[in-house]
Amino acid sequence: MDIQTTAEDSGDDADSSNSLMPQALPVDETVDLSNVDMNQPATNAQEYLARVRKEAKALPDIIRAPTTIAVASKPKSVAPAYENASVNGTISLEWKAKFVVHFKGLREQLLYLKNKGSLNKWKDMPFDELKDNNKKTKQDQWLELIESQKVLPKLSIVLKLDTVTLIHISTALMQECSSDISEQKLSSYTCAWLYAILLLVEQPFLSDWISDLRIFGRELAQLRNDILKAQKFDNIQTVVALSTANMFLCIIEDIFKQPLFL
Structure with a gap:
């Protein structure tokens, strides 16, 4: 009132x-x-x-705050939590050192689980037909299942594979990747499984497998050189192939200590 x-x-x-x-x-x-x-x-x-x-x-109804070129040009988004790739597409020594530490740390964890028999807790879990792949002998059956099902690596599968199977599968995966290199592309599923398998391959290495690994490394190096020479970074498929090649080259040269051009 x-x-x-x-x-x-x-x-x-x-x-x-x-x-x-x-x-x-x-x-x-x-x-x-x-x-x-x-x-x-x-x-x-x-x-x-x-x-x-x-x-x-x-004062006018709408007030325009004065701005400067320097302020307007500053990025408005939050800084990313990852390190940007270099302009020329190569990787730095600092990135290599961090990746090697990460790879070796992950390998130690997986080998600990494998050697300690920690897979018992997964034995009753339902899996797709990939769970029986460790019983298959034909490499093309592995590749067919990986590509047709579009399945990423499963810890419960890769940790059950013995050394011989790991070598055979990794060889088949490297050959499959090599067939894609001519088109400057790399299958994400095939590369993911190859990365997971390489985490568990232990010394001593078989001489034939080392030879295949070096051949694969030389093909990746040629792929990287071709991409960098063309300087066509507007194609996402090419950029992914370059990043994947850099990662595997770091694994081959800096972790497995295999010189590619000797």
């Missing part, structure tokens, strides 16, 4: 205040600012409020 009465009494000021609510600090409209030096501080509260209202009325 008090608010309604006040609103009715102040109807003449409704247009100027744009509000029906009573003002906490009503401005005295009789304050004369014509002879007041605006550069000097206000002498009382009413004069201060009158100055604020006068300045507000002089």
